[in-house]
Amino acid sequence: xxxxxxxxxxxxxxxxxxxxxxxxxxxxxxxxxxxxxxxxxxxxxxxxxxxxxxxxxxxxxxxxxxxxxxxxxxxxxxxxxxxxxx
Amino acid sequence: xxxxxxxxxxxxxxxxxxxxxxxxxxxxxxxxxxxxxxxxxxxxxxxxxxxxxxxxxxxxxxxxxxxxxxxxxxxxxxxxxxxxxx
Numbered sequence: 254x255x256x257x258x259x260x261x262x263x264x265x266x267x268x269x270x271x272x273x274x275x276x277x278x279x280x281x282x283x284x285x286x287x288x289x290x291x292x293x294x295x296x297x298x299x300x301x302x303x304x305x306x307x308x309x310x311x312x313x314x315x316x317x318x319x320x321x322x323x324x325x326x327x328x329x330x331x332x333x334x335x336x337x338x339x
Numbered sequence: 340x341x342x343x344x345x346x347x348x349x350x351x352x353x354x355x356x357x358x359x360x361x362x363x364x365x366x367x368x369x370x371x372x373x374x375x376x377x378x379x380x381x382x383x384x385x386x387x388x389x390x391x392x393x394x395x396x397x398x399x400x401x402x403x404x405x406x407x408x409x410x411x412x413x414x415x416x417x418x419x420x421x422x423x424x425x
Contacts, residue, residue, distance in 0.1 A: 261375075289347075289379035296378050296418055300403045314400035314425070317386045332382055339400070339425075 256283040256333070259298065261290025268298035272336055273305050276313065280337060284315075285322050287331035299336055312339040342369040342419070345384065347376025354384035358422055359391050362399065366423060370401075371408050373417030385422055398425040 257271050268284070275282035286295040303313045313336060320333035343357050354370070361368035372381040389399045399422060406419035 289375045292382050293375035293378045296382065296403050297405075300405050300418065303402070303404060312402070314402055316389070316398070316400055317382050318389060319383075319386050332386065 254279050254281065254283055256285045259284055259286045259291050259295040261288060261294060263291070263294045263298070265294055265297035265301055268294065269301035269305060272298060272302045276302070276306075276336060276338065282336045284334040284336060285320065285331060286334075287322050287324050287329045292332050295332070295334060299334060302336065306338070313337070314339045340365050340367070340369055342371045345370055345372045345377050345381040347374060347380060349377070349380045349384070351380055351383035351387055354380065355387035355391060358384060358388045362388070362392075362422060362424065368422045370420040370422060371406065371417060372420075373408050373410050373415045378418050381418070381420060385420060388422065392424070399423070400425050 272282045284295050286292045299315050306313045316335040322331040358368045370381050372378045392399045402421040408417040
């Protein structure tokens, strides 16, 4: 599973599409974000993903945790969200 | 269940304590945040809550959604997270 990297400039609806595709194909998705702006876009994207799946009567949950992530070759502490069906 | 309101100046560990108490007493907690800084603090707090419960072999998940929230008497769109045991 390749992680979906989100930045503060990511478009939540586009990210939601990528999350939904990964959840459908692989059962879960990993979403990575470093910084408040990126975390906010990631949460918006996950909220939109939930709406996509609600239409199919499927509930989506997310599991956030602190994670060492690489941004432009530099190690930073960010948030990794695992998104999956309940 | 009274919602736990998080701002960009909230201290994640303190918020995590409040979330953990609500999950223990009521089975779930609602965390509200408006704005990127507040959403980021809320996600950090939920990540810390997860660590608290991991020590008890309990997994915590969160369910984010867009929500109309009131900030200083003004209606704003924010994120509401439901936090509960898996």
